Amino acid sequence: MTEPKRATIYDVARTAGVSKSLVSLVLRNSPNVSPARRQAVLEAIEQLNYRPSHAAASLAGGSSRTVGVVIDDYTNLWFVELLRGLQDGLSAAGLRIAVSDRTLNAHIASDPLDGFLSTRVEALVLATEPTESMRIPANMPVVVAGNRAMKIPGADVVASDDRAGARQATEHLLSLGHRRIGHLTGGGGASQQRREGYEQAMRAAGLEALVIAPGSATTEETGYRGTQELLTRFPNTTAILAGNDSMAMGALAAARERDLQVPGELSVVGYDASPLAATHLLQLTTVDSLNSEIGAEVAAALLSRLADPAREPVSVRLAPRLIQRRTTAAPGRR
Amino acid sequence: MTEPKRATIYDVARTAGVSKSLVSLVLRNSPNVSPARRQAVLEAIEQLNYRPSHAAASLAGGSSRTVGVVIDDYTNLWFVELLRGLQDGLSAAGLRIAVSDRTLNAHIASDPLDGFLSTRVEALVLATEPTESMRIPANMPVVVAGNRAMKIPGADVVASDDRAGARQATEHLLSLGHRRIGHLTGGGGASQQRREGYEQAMRAAGLEALVIAPGSATTEETGYRGTQELLTRFPNTTAILAGNDSMAMGALAAARERDLQVPGELSVVGYDASPLAATHLLQLTTVDSLNSEIGAEVAAALLSRLADPAREPVSVRLAPRLIQRRTTAAPGRR
DNA sequence: CTGAAAGCGCTTACAG
DNA sequence: CTGAAAGCGCTTACAG
Incomplete structure (x- = not known):
């Protein structure tokens, strides 16, 4: 049995006993089609297993x-x-x-x-x-x-509003009593604004901003390296706001490597509310960017x-x- | 300034001073085109910012x-x-x-x-x-x-070969000295074969297979719940082969919740060699499915x-x- | 609603 | 290589 050629709009029209124009109207959900005819067309489409060609529709319709x-x-x-x-x-x-x-x-x-x-x-x-x-x-x-x-x-x-979100996250840490809060940043506009929000909140609290930029990527790897650097340069850091959830995951890894309990000895906040943050393993405090x-x-x-x-x-x-x-x-x- | 209409193959041909057919040949990388003419066509394309229409090419070419x-x-x-x-x-x-x-x-x-x-x-x-x-x-x-x-x-x-991979992973755990090895499984053909590989290896070692099926999804959540169940039913389990890396992540979470050191008190193996397994936080032993x-x-x-x-x-x-x-x-x- | 017509921007096949 | 022609499967606009 040879494969039949794909059905076209002509085949559908013939099978349904209507004009080609009517089929086109049904396909584009036009209201000016009687229920009976619409039904006939839909049945023909089903029977012939017809699928309109994107290419033809796009070319003819100019869209x-x-x-x-x-x-x-x-x-x-x-x-x-x-x-x-x-x-x-x-x-x-x-x-x-x-x-x-x-x-x-x-x-x-x-x-x-x-x-x-x-x-x-x-x-x-x-x-x-x-x-x-x-x-x-x-x-x-x-x-x-x-x-x-x-x-x-x-x-x-x-x-x-990434600035507001980072401010909120920083204020959360401040309200818990943290004073030495580090921030891990990366490249791009979102990172920039999150950093500014963090800096605003620290400044408003009269505290020094501790910003680490381990690279332009905002990945688990840069989060890990950034945290290593942060904890080496500022060993008495008690909290970290990471540029996103992936970086926060790296921060958790670095904390574990130094035997720092989270959150007992080090608090970590992520950003994005990605699926990662919601896992049982991380249970990460994060900012939902909606x-x-x-x-x-x-x-x-x-x-x-x-x-x-x-x-x-x-x-x-x-x-x-x-x-x-x-x-x-x-x-x-x- | 009104936006010009998009350039077509005719425009390219005219600008390059060649025929429409020749442009089509260049577009499809035909070898029978002289370098000079090819160059002229490519310059016209660049100058007009021409992009061939998928829809037209697909419709005309039948592919x-x-x-x-x-x-x-x-x-x-x-x-x-x-x-x-x-x-x-x-x-x-x-x-x-x-x-x-x-x-x-x-x-x-x-x-x-x-x-x-x-x-x-x-x-x-x-x-x-x-x-x-x-x-x-x-x-x-x-x-x-x-x-x-x-x-x-x-x-x-x-x-x-998921069967062979799971067998290999199980044998790795056996060779480390584990006898009570649990397996977390899920739905689908890959899960089925991994389970069989695990069971083969356990049988060959004369050991009892401990299989937990926490659901058809193979996610961090089912891995977490499956591990809870496994450790409740078989408290002296010393190792887990998870159905995939996501489930292994859930297993790590459950282990931590029970204060079990990994790998000191519980070994965990994942499957897939996903990016997750390579993170600093997990450093998960896993099977690379290539x-x-x-x-x-x-x-x-x-x-x-x-x-x-x-x-x-x-x-x-x-x-x-x-x-x-x-x-x-x-x-x-x- | 129908039906005939034009056209979207290409590819293909062919005579030269 | 060129050039003219046909055609892919639709949409659109229009006369009826």
Whole structure:
């Protein structure tokens, strides 16, 4: 038995006994179709196992109905909740999401944007630090997710207030009685703002800021190395605010290596409320940057921008909140 | 200044002073093009910022040059290395990858396959447990990555030998002197084979298998709960082989909660060699299932299948190897 | 609602 | 290599 060729819209029309135009209307959920005919078309689609061709629809309609999302690296899981919120907000509008990971693409020396431009994505979501090398077409709608060092002219920005979150986390440690609180920072706009929030809170309390910058990556590895350096230079540190949850995990490792009880002898706070922070092993006090809500707001910004390309860029800022778990307590004897 | 319309292949041809056909040849890297003309075309492309339309190329060429990869869940990071190996193997052949996450899609009640079928993907890679509800077209090339409970007729399978890996890990614990070794298992084909490998090794050593199945998920949570159950039912257990690294992380959490030193009082072995296992905090002894190599073999199977759709299905099995880190040692006093 | 027509931006095959 | 032609499977706009 030879494989039949894939069914086209003509086959569906013939099977349903309607015109090709009517099938197209049903596919795009037009209201001006009688229930009976709609039913006939849907049955024909089911029977023929028909799937409309993206390529043809995109080419003919002049619109791919796809939004490109650029993320940093699959390993840093903050994007998962962002995608969930984004997908929820876009699927009702019939828009789909394509994800591109910069780390993976760097490997094969291909610009993730090239693929998206060939796909003719309707808009771009940047959930990563933009770089000069990203040549974004002037008329491309862009929403930046998260705080970034580089500004994209005309782009909307949706982020939680990293300065306020870091301030809140630092004040939590201060209120527990800590005075020697170190901070682990990294590269990028979010790190910068978190650092500023930490410094503001320390200054307001009349305390010295102890900032360690172990590198631009904000990973378990840099968190580990940064904590080693912090505890070597300032041995009487009693608390650490890490730049994100991955760095906090490294801090916990360094503490264990020095036989420092957490939180008895060293308190540790993360940032992002990633799945990692919620594990039984970490039970990490962290700042929830509301990633799923950021995704929802990104979707809203996207839809309104698509509806009105000329509207002024907006900047949405969400208020983060501290999640207290088991890695923070009053300072012990040290 | 109004935005110019996107450049098309006609614009490139005109700018380069060549025919449209020649531009198409350059785009598809044909060898029958003189260097001078190729250069002229590439300059025109650069100057016009031209990006060929996927949709048009796919429709006209009758081929999307895209492979669809279905993964379980972004949170389980074993897929990252798989994608890397896969991408390396496919990019030279001009094939790109589209990834779909089942967990995310379940959320909006859309079958990930539907999207891929509309995209007219050339082939499917299943890096997840297949289900009956996946209606895969009969003529679609499929490669299954990893050991799965359900067989797909005609599909190639690339996996590491989970039975051998689990056996190796168990023998490692036996050779350290452990006799009471528990195993944490979950759902799916990989879990099943790992369990069998563990049971074989225990039987061969004349020991009783202690298997705990805390649920079908293989997460930190089930690892934690499974270890609680194991240590309650068999309090003198001295070692645990977890179904994967996430479960091992949960085991470490449960051990800490009971004040059991790892590895002094309890040895723990993971599986997958995920990024998690390599962290300073875990330093987990684990089995490397060679995910990047699996990705490379999947790519090879895909290319040969595309070249010869009629060839017999193959089954590639890689030999995993144990990575010893800091969570295993000889049993202590208990 | 139908039906005929044009067109989206490419690839393919072919005569020259 | 060029150039003219057909066609991929849809959407769109329109006359009826």
